[in-house]
Amino acid sequence: MELQLAIDLLNKEDAAELANKVKDHVDIVEIGTPIVINEGLPAVKHLSDNIDGVKVLADLKIMDAADYEVSQAVKYGADVVTILGVAEDASIKAAVEEAHKHGKQLLVDMIAVQDLQKRAKELDALGADYIAVHTGYDLQAEGVSPLDSLRQVKSVISNSKVAVAGGIKPETIKDIVAEDPDLIIVGGRHCKC
DSSP states (O other): OEEEEEEOSSOHHHHHHHHHHHTTTOSEEEEOHHHHHHHOTHHHHHHHHTOOSSEEEEEEEEOSSHHHHHHHHHHTTOSEEEEETTSOHHHHHHHHHHHHHTTOEEEEEOTTOSSHHHHHHHHHHHTOSEEEEEOOHHHHHTTOOSHHHHHHHHTTOSSSEEEEESSOOTTTHHHHHHTOOSEEEEOHHHHOO
């Protein structure tokens, strides 16, 4: 089981500083979408250039022009890049191919996917490295947990790794770990990042 730290609300310098403090305890450090929006892909490069021993994930939430966007993230040092599960199959396939061409990985974010099991099977067949169930901030505010979604996706895939993000709380982490996801993604709640 891998652990990923999602850093969303810091600048690139503070993100790299935090990442270096926790790098011995995590496998992947994420430059979250808000940092990419605020500072662009140079934030990914800054982290990649200033940390060793962990993978760097660029949370781009790609929807289209996937091969180009993956190539740019890789150029800036990303080891893992995200695409949305609601993207077209052609986009997913292009993203997988581009990531794999460079020896990198693709994480498919299932936020807003309505039929989790059906889409997870399709993404598994398309070669996604990770399929991530993701309870977004808006649903977390309503008390939604990722546990049922995690179970649904795990039950239907055979090749991809399963990741879980969002709504992971101290009181629910044991239940999530008991489901044995391949990757647990924690962030803001755990470190105010």
